[in-house]
Amino acid sequence: xxxxxxxxxxxxxxxxxxxxxxxxxxxxxxxxxxxxxxxxxxxxxxxxxxxxxxxxxxxxxxxxxxxxxxxxxxxxxxxxxxxxxxxxxxxxxxxxxxxxxxxxxxxxxxxxxxxxxxxxxxxxxxxxxxxxxxxxxxxxxxxxxxxxxxxxxxxxxxxxxxxxxxxxxxxxxxxx
Numbered sequence: 001x002x003x004x005x006x007x008x009x010x011x012x013x014x015x016x017x018x019x020x021x022x023x024x025x026x027x028x029x030x031x032x033x034x035x036x037x038x039x040x041x042x043x044x045x046x047x048x049x050x051x052x053x054x055x056x057x058x059x060x061x062x063x064x065x066x067x068x069x070x071x072x073x074x075x076x077x078x079x080x081x082x083x084x085x086x087x088x089x090x091x092x093x094x095x096x097x098x099x100x101x102x103x104x105x106x107x108x109x110x111x112x113x114x115x116x117x118x119x120x121x122x123x124x125x126x127x128x129x130x131x132x133x134x135x136x137x138x139x140x141x142x143x144x145x146x147x148x149x150x151x152x153x154x155x156x157x158x159x160x161x162x163x164x165x166x167x168x169x170x171x172x173x174x175x176x
Contacts, residue, residue, distance in 0.1 A: 054089065068098075070105070088122045101131075103140075 049067040052058065056072035063079035070086045075093045078084060084098040090105035100115045103123040110128040111117060117131040121139035128145045136142060 086123075 047066070049069060051069045052072055052074065054071040057074075058072070059075045061077040061079070062068070062074075063077075065081040067083040068078075068080055068085070070084070070090045070092065073091045077094050078092075078096040078098060080096075080098040082098065083100045083102070084096060085102045086092055086105040086107060088104040092105070092107045092109065094109045096107070096109065096111045096113075098111075098113055100117070101111050101113045102118040102120065103125060104120045105122070106124045108126045111125075111130070113129075113131040115131075116133040116135070117129055119125055119134075119136045119140035119142055121137045123137075123140040123142075125141065126143045128147070129142075130147045130149060132149060134146065134148070
């Protein structure tokens with residue numbers, strides 16, 4: 001049967017397709033192809049997640065990059081460039097600095113997040129919160145101080161009487 005001027009070969013059975021031909025990719029294009037997901041996950045520390053188990057009791061300081069999920073009890077300081085999640089049943093006594101914090105457990109201390117803080121339904125927080133965005137779900141308990149701030153805080157400008165009057169430019173001086 002001819003389709004658009006091409007004849008079907010007689011040796012092939014109807015409905016059977018030939019296997020796809022191996023494509024030859026130039027070396028320049030191979031370099032631009034995306035790498036496997038596993039390779040990018042392992043090489044990017046901000047995508048890695050670390051778990052501190054339910055049966056752990058840790059006293060000390062933790063700092064680094066990546067996501068951290070706390071399931072046990074911790075007493076100390078956190079300084080994380082990434083997401084920190086305190087799971088239901090976890091207990092934290094200390095100060096936390098992170099990009100984002102999600103609380104389902106018990107926290108006693110201060111939390112400073114550069115992006116967002118989430119107090120979920122089972123959260124219990126006693127202390128100070130500093131963040132540009134916050135979400136407190138029904139059932140969460142918060143006893144403390146909340147400061148909503150932008151990512152970059154600027155020192156307040158001191159206004160002096162001289163600063164209130166606009167400066168004269170050379171053009172204004174010549175006109176008068």
